[in-house]
Amino acid sequence: MSGNTATHEVTPTARTAATRGRAPFSQSRAARELGLKRSEFDLAVHLGHIRTRPAEAGGGRQVDRAEVELLRGQEGFPDALRQRVATVNTREGSAIMEVTAARFTRLARLGLLVPVAFHLNRYRAVVWRYLADELREFAADAKNASLLNRPLPETLRGQLDTGLDLRPRNWRGRHLGFLLSQAGDPWERAGVMASLLDPVQISEIITNPYERSHLSRFRPPSPAHGAPGSPAVHLTERITTAQDPDEVDLLRADLARAVREARTHRPAPRPASRHPDPHPGPDPHRHPDSHPHSARHRRPPAPRHRDRPRPSENLRPSEYPRRSRGLLGRLFRRAT
Structure with missing residues (x-):
């Protein structure tokens, strides 16, 4: 069905009791x-x-x-x-659902089929991939029979005529859920939200440069591959960055909320002051008695803060935070 389903030899391992610890x-x-x-x-x-x-x-x-x-x-x-975890492209997916590739693409553009991954082919065309199991479930549902076997309703055809394509947005919503499932630290969750917004949006929400710098540590790496500024990278960035005004507004609001929570949990660190100490300590190479006021003016070194996210196990989809589920539901769209 798909190149992703190639058979591999499984290496034997010891049983659970023997491997515990x-x-x-x-x-x-x-x-x-x-x-x-x-x-x-x-x-x-x-x-x-x-x-x-x-x-x-x-x-x-x-x-x-x-x-x-x-x-x-x-x-x-x-x-x-x-x-x-088997995924298929449009041609393979249309065969599973027993529809034409054109009908399959229309259903995906309407948001009725949600892609799980994408890549660019050698012609820089976007190749969307879908979970094969989800397509089988969609085709087996009697409520979807008319969408597969009859002309689409006029309202849906009208939306397609306007150029509607919800595949990028629905991929972003799904990808956001993936990233949130592994983010246990408040700054990590804020970094996930920021990963779908462009730098201008982020700078408008987070005006403190120290917080922006700290947040950048927790932003997931971009899936874009290629030379910076290349057409392939620009196309990938457009897919992975929120575009619709309502989608942007939702992410901006949730990022602002996430940063407030992260700030309360652990403020972003600030660099050490560059101003000279008005009361410097003694020269370590000078004899203590050479400066009668050394002990009085000596200062202990400032403690260094270690800023690491607290470890946490990633959650299964059913255990996502309630607020995250609400955000994902608002980000996903389906033609009505």
């Missing part, structure tokens, strides 16, 4: 243990099928061995797990 797997190793491509593994994490947790030493996330053993023990492993 041992070091967790890196994400690459966990993908090999589960017989998944890295792209399939990442999608499974995003969808909540695989739990990860922040690495204790920082620098990424890890997977507990018990989690890997739990998945390996499920019925139908590994094919069932691969099936849940």
Whole structure:
């Protein structure tokens, strides 16, 4: 069906009881243990099928061995797990739903089919990908029969005639949910919100330069690949940045709220003062008795604040914060 469903040899591992307490797997190793491509593994994490947790030493996330053993023990492993993350393009999706590619594209533009990923082909055309299981569910629902087998209602055709295309916006809403599922620290959640807004919007909301600098540490990396300023990067940035006025307004409001919460949780650090100390301490190479007032003017070093997000396990979709679910519901759109 799709190149994403290639078969991999699964490396045997010890049972859960034997692995309890041992070091967790890196994400690459966990993908090999589960017989998944890295792209399939990442999608499974995003969808909540695989739990990860922040690495204790920082620098990424890890997977507990018990989690890997739990998945390996499920019925139908590994094919069932691969099936849940199988994605298809428009041509493959239209075959699953038994409709023409043109009808499939219209339904996706109307927001009735939500893409889960995208990439640019060699001609810099956007290739949207969809979860195969979701397409099967849509086609099997009797309520959608008229959308598959009959002419679209005039209201929907009119929206398509105006150029409506909700695929980028609905991908952004879905991607936002993926990122929020891994953000446990208030500054991380604010960084996720900021990742969908352009720098001008962010500077208007966060006027404090120290907070903007601190926030940038928690912004997820952009999925854009290519030389800076290239057409491919510009196109990717347009897809990954909020465009609709109501979408922008929603994200701006939620970013402002998230920053207020983050500020209360832990203020953004400020750089040390560059002004000379009016009462400098003694020269460490000078004898203590050479300056009678050294001890009186000596100051203890200012404590250095370590600013690291508190580790937290990523949540499954059903455990997303209530406010996040409300935001996602408002960001997603479907033609009516």
